[in-house]
Amino acid sequence: MVWIPRMDEKPYTVSCLKDGVVGITVQERGPFSTRLCAMKPGDQIGLRGPYGRGFWGAEERAPGAGVALVGGGCGMALLAPLAERLPEADIVQGARTAEALFFTERFARQVIFTDDGSAGRRGFPTEWLGEQTAAGEVQMVYTCGPEEMMFPVTEICREAGVDCQASLERYMKCGIGVCGQCDCDGRRVCVEGPTFDLRELAGMPSFGRRRRDKTGRAVELRPPDVCPSGPRAAEP
Numbered sequence: 449m450v451w452i453p454r455m456d457e458k459p460y461t462v463s464c465l466k467d468g469v470v471g472i473t474v475q476e477r478g479p480f481s482t483r484l485c486a487m488k489p490g491d492q493i494g495l496r497g498p499y500g501r502g503f504w505g506a507e508e509r510a511p512g513a514g515v516a517l518v519g520g521g522c523g524m525a526l527l528a529p530l531a532e533r534l535p536e537a538d539i540v541q542g543a544r545t546a547e548a549l550f551f552t553e554r555f556a557r558q559v560i561f562t563d564d565g566s567a568g569r570r571g572f573p574t575e576w577l578g579e580q581t582a583a584g585e586v587q588m589v590y591t592c593g594p595e596e597m598m599f600p601v602t603e604i605c606r607e608a609g610v611d612c613q614a615s616l617e618r619y620m621k622c623g624i625g626v627c628g629q630c631d632c633d634g635r636r637v638c639v640e641g642p643t644f645d646l647r648e649l650a651g652m653p654s655f656g657r658r659r660r661d662k663t664g665r666a667v668e669l670r671p672p673d674v675c676p677s678g679p680r681a682a683e684p
């Protein structure tokens with residue numbers, strides 16, 4: 449949790465954990481992030497955490513054992529430290545346009561997809577994942593990004609019998625399991641998550657469908673139009 453004195457506190461993921469440096473990646477899109485982006489060396493912020501449960505089990509896998517990291521948008525920030533710990537993993541990133549891509553120099557070996565074809569392949573990371581799982585090239589997927597992307601990623605993995613962990617984003621306030629703001633079907637994303645595996649996600653019907661805004665009101669997510677595994681199952 450990043451705190452700007454006399455302003456607010458927001459959750460951020462650690463996007464750099466290397467050579468003694470701990471870093472976050474900030475996308476400028478509101479007053480808080482604009483203020484963070486305007487800071488200069490010597491300006492002060494507060495930090496508390498880390499909280500919750502991140503990806504697990506990655507290091508126990510044999511190098512080159514068919515691990516894929518599938519990210520979209522800001523989700524690449526969360527996947528970046530994992531990508532550095534798993535140099536043999538495939539990294540697949542999707543973004544709306546070339547300008548919206550993250551870390552193209554930091555991870556030169558990425559497979560890139562853009563909605564408009566302005567960089568990499570035109571389309572979605574799910575296309576690559578569908579091909580690779582069908583060919584038996586992928587055994588484990590770690591994913592983070594918009595749920596409109598993660599939902600079909602988890603469906604492809606489920607159908608192919610491939611393990612998958614997805615890191616969810618929910619509006620957070622306390623970050624320590626007290627306020628209930630981040631609830632997703634009875635699970636506090638800030639404490640029990642934000643990472644969940646396929647078995648856990650199967651019991652979370654809101655995943656990919658709706659989330660709560662900062663007032664606590666349920667908001668429907670954009671219907672998935674990119675699911676290569678066909679129409680999604682009816683909500684249980």
Ligand code: FES
Pocket residue numbers: 619620621622623624625626627628629630631636637638639
């Ligand atoms: S943010 Fe308060 S319970 Fe998760």
